[in-house]
Amino acid sequence: MSLFIVRRLLLAIPALFGLVLLTFILIHAVPGDPAAVLAGDQATPQQIQALREHYGFDRPILEQFIRYVSQLASGSLGVSYMTQRQISTEIIERMPATFELTLFAMTLATAIGIPLGVISAYFHNRWLDHVLRIISIGGLAIASFWLAIMLQFTFSMELDLLPVHGRLSQGLTPPPFVTGMIVIDSLMAGRLDLFRDAFAHLILPGFALAVAPLATIMRFTRAAVLSTLRREYVFYERAVGYPRLVLMGKYVLRNSLVTPVTQIGLLLGAILGSAVVIEAIFDWPGLGSYAVLSIATADYQATLAVVLIVGCVYALINILVDLVHAAVDPRILEQL
Amino acid sequence: MSASDPLLRVAQFALAFRTETGLATVLDGVDLEVARGEILGLVGESGCGKSTLVRAILGLMPAGARVLGGRIEFGGQNLLDLDEAVLSRDIRAGRIGFIPQDPFQSFNPLFRVGSQMLEIMRWHAPPEIGRSRSAHRARLLELMERVRIPAPDTALKRFPHEFSGGQLQRLMIAAAIACKPDLVLADEPTSALDVTTQQQILALLEELAREMNTAVILVTHDLGLVAQYCDRVSVMYAGQTVESFSHKRMLEGVRHPYTRLLLDCHPDRAGALRGIPGIVPGIARMPPGCRFGPRCPAVLPICSTQRPKAEMLEADHSVQCWAVSGSIAARVPADA
Numbered sequence: 001m002s003l004f005i006v007r008r009l010l011l012a013i014p015a016l017f018g019l020v021l022l023t024f025i026l027i028h029a030v031p032g033d034p035a036a037v038l039a040g041d042q043a044t045p046q047q048i049q050a051l052r053e054h055y056g057f058d059r060p061i062l063e064q065f066i067r068y069v070s071q072l073a074s075g076s077l078g079v080s081y082m083t084q085r086q087i088s089t090e091i092i093e094r095m096p097a098t099f100e101l102t103l104f105a106m107t108l109a110t111a112i113g114i115p116l117g118v119i120s121a122y123f124h125n126r127w128l129d130h131v132l133r134i135i136s137i138g139g140l141a142i143a144s145f146w147l148a149i150m151l152q153f154t155f156s157m158e159l160d161l162l163p164v165h166g167r168l169s170q171g172l173t174p175p176p177f178v179t180g181m182i183v184i185d186s187l188m189a190g191r192l193d194l195f196r197d198a199f200a201h202l203i204l205p206g207f208a209l210a211v212a213p214l215a216t217i218m219r220f221t222r223a224a225v226l227s228t229l230r231r232e233y234v235f236y237e238r239a240v241g242y243p244r245l246v247l248m249g250k251y252v253l254r255n256s257l258v259t260p261v262t263q264i265g266l267l268l269g270a271i272l273g274s275a276v277v278i279e280a281i282f283d284w285p286g287l288g289s290y291a292v293l294s295i296a297t298a299d300y301q302a303t304l305a306v307v308l309i310v311g312c313v314y315a316l317i318n319i320l321v322d323l324v325h326a327a328v329d330p331r332i333l334e335q336l
Numbered sequence: 337m338s339a340s341d342p343l344l345r346v347a348q349f350a351l352a353f354r355t356e357t358g359l360a361t362v363l364d365g366v367d368l369e370v371a372r373g374e375i376l377g378l379v380g381e382s383g384c385g386k387s388t389l390v391r392a393i394l395g396l397m398p399a400g401a402r403v404l405g406g407r408i409e410f411g412g413q414n415l416l417d418l419d420e421a422v423l424s425r426d427i428r429a430g431r432i433g434f435i436p437q438d439p440f441q442s443f444n445p446l447f448r449v450g451s452q453m454l455e456i457m458r459w460h461a462p463p464e465i466g467r468s469r470s471a472h473r474a475r476l477l478e479l480m481e482r483v484r485i486p487a488p489d490t491a492l493k494r495f496p497h498e499f500s501g502g503q504l505q506r507l508m509i510a511a512a513i514a515c516k517p518d519l520v521l522a523d524e525p526t527s528a529l530d531v532t533t534q535q536q537i538l539a540l541l542e543e544l545a546r547e548m549n550t551a552v553i554l555v556t557h558d559l560g561l562v563a564q565y566c567d568r569v570s571v572m573y574a575g576q577t578v579e580s581f582s583h584k585r586m587l588e589g590v591r592h593p594y595t596r597l598l599l600d601c602h603p604d605r606a607g608a609l610r611g612i613p614g615i616v617p618g619i620a621r622m623p624p625g626c627r628f629g630p631r632c633p634a635v636l637p638i639c640s641t642q643r644p645k646a647e648m649l650e651a652d653h654s655v656q657c658w659a660v661s662g663s664i665a666a667r668v669p670a671d672a
Contacts, residue, residue, distance in 0.1 A: 232441035239394050239436070240456045240511065241428030244421075254446050329446055330495045 096180025117221025139215030450492025
């Protein structure tokens with residue numbers, strides 16, 4: 001098992017290398033001169049040229065790439081051109097906010113999506129199933145940025161129930177940094193008032209982010225449960241009188257988990273992408289808004305760093321998904 | 337058998353499936369009786385409705401099935417009057433045990449065999465075994481000893497894929513009798529196993545059934561097996577019971593042309609393996625009159641227009657065939 005994890009981690013390295021290469025090429029393929037942006041509107045061509053030489057933007061792309069990769073290999077994500085701070089520091093400051101938001105959204109999506117999927121399958125082709133399926137198609141079709149703005153409109157501006165943006169209300173100081181996720185840190189510090197406030201801030205962006213994956217998880221769960229229900233062993237379990245709730249909630253559910261778990265893993269990666277938009281709308285100080293900022297300012301080392309981090313998270317999630325599969329199915333465990 | 341008080345009595349049971357072209361009658365006037373402690377062989381080709389009948393007794397008819405008439409009396413109660421929840425709680429496993437066709441497919445692959453068998457006992461163990469998990473475990477260990485599973489203690493903790501087919505089917509037998517049912521339905525319990533294992537499994541089933549005075553309905557297409565293990569035989573063809581007789585009539589006394597052909601299909605008797613020309617008619621296209629007519633070597637004109645009535649030849653022998661009725665073949669039934 002630990003051998004399996006090591007092997008998978010090693011296999012992730014070439015994939016991440018490919019990711020960096022691709023992003024590097026794309027960044028250099030789109031127009032935009034970091035030196036010009038850095039120098040500002042008033043700069044003379046000589047100043048821009050000086051900056052270009054200082055950062056090595058005038059070197060051949062291959063040389064720049066090699067230099068970047070060797071810098072990565074030495075363990076540094078580089079320095080932001082804009083703020084002159086270590087990019088790793090900036091990312092560590094922002095990552096917990098994104099994790100808090102995406103984990104909340106995925107927990108919501110899973111906790112609601114799986115039961116709804118099971119219910120939908122159980123009432124296969126009856127009215128409840130149809131209603132749930134129509135709602136889930138709506139959830140997939142809806143644009144998350146539109147939903148986010150509508151939620152802000154309704155629940156913050158009209159009804160004044162929930163905060164419009166940010167992670168904490170004005171005037172509150174965040175709890176001592178432990179995980180960086182305010183909801184968790186506030187509980188660890190025993191500050192229920194902070195927890196309530198931070199949680200209220202999470203609800204709207206979390207829900208806006210959760211709707212699409214919720215619909216996906218529900219649909220995959222429904223399909224998986226339907227295929228499990230056709231299995232011979234489910235017939236046997238009914239024939240020997242397992243009570244309905246035990247049958248559905250324990251046996252059928254567990255047999256149906258492999259596909260949804262895979263989907264949840266993939267969605268966790270995808271949701272980091274949608275978080276870019278949601279974070280921008282809710283002014284959420286996470287990785288997504290950092291990525292937007294870095295692209296807008298042609299701070300390409302920062303952009304690369306975000307892509308790399310997201311790639312690493314993705315790779316880790318995939319290994320985690322395999323481990324969860326092994327936990328669900330003893331036959332897979334034997335193969336690890 | 338004591339005709340006065342059978343354990344199970346299926347009388348004129350008729351069942352139809354909804355198809356695109358309307359209702360198709362799959363079981364049509366099935367009559368069947370099983371006395372306490374009796375082993376009944378239910379014989380016929382694939383597609384003649386044996387499995388459907390077994391499933392109907394358990395109340396597990398597929399979606400779209402409709403009972404057209406008749407009764408399934410078990411212990412003085414018409415099972416057709418009971419709803420799914422009651423059948424599941426009061427009848428299955430506790431009073432009617434079930435041994436499935438394919439043990440590989442009928443154990444849930446994700447759960448230890450012990451926990452699956454204990455789940456049955458948890459809901460259906462009779463009071464004399466006790467309510468506690470340890471009592472159930474003790475009973476299971478004893479049964480596993482009886483069905484000759486080596487090292488029962490560790491076997492309970494193993495997963496289905498760690499057993500051979502024969503072992504799995506022996507576990508199924510243990511599971512079927514664990515809650516001391518009055519009747520066990522064995523749906524072609526050996527068709528997924530190899531020939532040498534078949535004999536062991538059936539010998540074991542017979543031994544345990546006799547010992548516990550449990551009645552068994554052994555569904556099979558193999559008349560040879562029936563000859564070895566069954567007290568009585570009912571032959572089904574195309575959804576109808578065509579002949580019923582006791583074990584002692586088995587070799588020489590059978591009268592229905594279909595039964596005789598089935599006997600000839602056995603290579604031990606005929607020397608060479610012979611088949612029956614033609615196939616069982618599809619449920620949507622049943623011939624009028626006697627359903628075996630189109631394939632029957634002794635077919636009479638009346639066979640294509642009128643269904644033969646059940647005729648008692650002896651106290652232990654009834655048959656539905658115009659040709660057997662002999663001199664009365666030409667006689668028009670009173671109600672026609």
